[in-house]
Amino acid sequence: MRSSTTRQRQVRAPGPIWAGAVDTVVSGTQASVTVPGGMLTDGWKVRWRVRAINTATTVGSSWSDWQNLTVYVPDPVSEPAVGALQVSPAEQADGITFTPTRTPALLAQVIDPAGQPLRAEAEIEHDPAATGQGSGQIWTGTADNVASGTQASIAVPAGKLVDGWKVRWRLRAVAGDTSSAWSDWQQVTVDVIQPGEKPLAQTTAPVIRADQSFTAAAWLRWSDANGDYSIIEQRGTHQAPFRLGNTPEHGLVFTFTKADAANAPAEGVRSGIKPPVDEWFHLAATYDAATRTATLYLSAPRWAPHSCPSPHGTPRRLRCGSVR
Incomplete structure (x- = not known):
């Protein structure tokens, strides 16, 4: 017949630290008593012993010999990681990320199980898919002493990015001599919007082939005929290939630039x-396009056709309704 026993353990260093018990242990089997949290400290040298008590008769065994134990809690392994990457400020349109500034911040959450401060490292390079804009690395930057589990922010300084560029960036976390893998490349397009210039609508890619014949039209109503407005324009990096709008000096205009250069x-x-x-x-x-002439019509009457250059062939997003 099997009897039920209670086994007890004591831990000392020096003097009693804790005592515990486990009940209804079947004779001949192993008893397990877990020391609760907060009782022991890393580095302590302690000793412990155990005895068994028959719960039916309350007869107990002698205490076992003392067993020596050193508490050693290994430090967490440092494994830096990054996540939740984003650009600020930015907006999404049809899966494409745009930033309206040349000095955005690159953001990511940095984590290290060891809990030590981290350094975030970022790099930006030309998007290989955007031919004609350059190639290779543009800039690198860091943020130091970032607490684990918080967001790192690395600001791109002025003079590094150009309006219209398509670039890609990535980031990694470094703790001491250990670094995470680089994140996947993140694509972003620089599309600067000046104060008050935000359009009513815009596309994510060119719509009109400005090197071919086309027509653009709109119904309009405004309260100031002396404003500098872009009704429809297909933007370039530096100059719009074409612009239908209004200026204080010339009234209604339909103009073209043959080169995507700042002074064109x-x-x-x-x-x-x-x-x-x-x-x-x-x-x-x-x-x-055949005769390279442009014509304007205001509520049916037309102005005589004007000669104009062939628009340049590096268009970007089409914009409708903005103040220049």
Whole structure:
């Protein structure tokens, strides 16, 4: 017949630290008593012993010999990691990330199980898919003493990025001599919007083949005929291939640039006509690629065709309705 026993253990270093018991242990089997948290400290040298008590008769055995034990808790292994990568400020459109500034911040959460402060390292390079914009690394930056589990922020300094560039970036975390793997490459397009310039709508890619004939038209109503407006323009890196709009000096305009350069002149229709104010009107513009002429129509009447250059062939997003 099997009897039920209770086994007890004591731990000392020096003097009693803790005593515990486990009940209903079947004779001939192993008893296990777990020391609760907060009782022992890393580095302590302690001793412990155990005895058995028959719970039916309350007869107990002698205490076992003391067993020596050193408490050793190994340090967590340092394994830096990064996650939750993002650019700020930024917006998403059809799966494409755009930043409206040349000095965005690159953000990521950095983690190390060992809990020590980390250094975040980032690098930016030209997107290999954006041919003609350059190649290779553009800039590297770091953020030091970032607490594990928090967000690292690395600001791109002025003068490194250019409006219109498509770039990619990645980030890693470093703890002492150990670093994480680099994150996957993150793509972002620099599309600078000046204060007050945000358009009513814009596409994520070119829409109009400006090297071919096309027509653009819109119904409009505004309260100031002297504003500097872009009704429709397909942007370039430095200059729009074409722009249908209004300027204080020339009224309604339909202009073109033949080179995507900062100093490229705009040519085309400068009508000198100010549109109606506080009433709806229809504006249309046509471009004939064969004859390289541009024509404007205001609520049906047209102005004589004007010679214009062939628009340059490096367009970006199409914008509708913005203040320049």
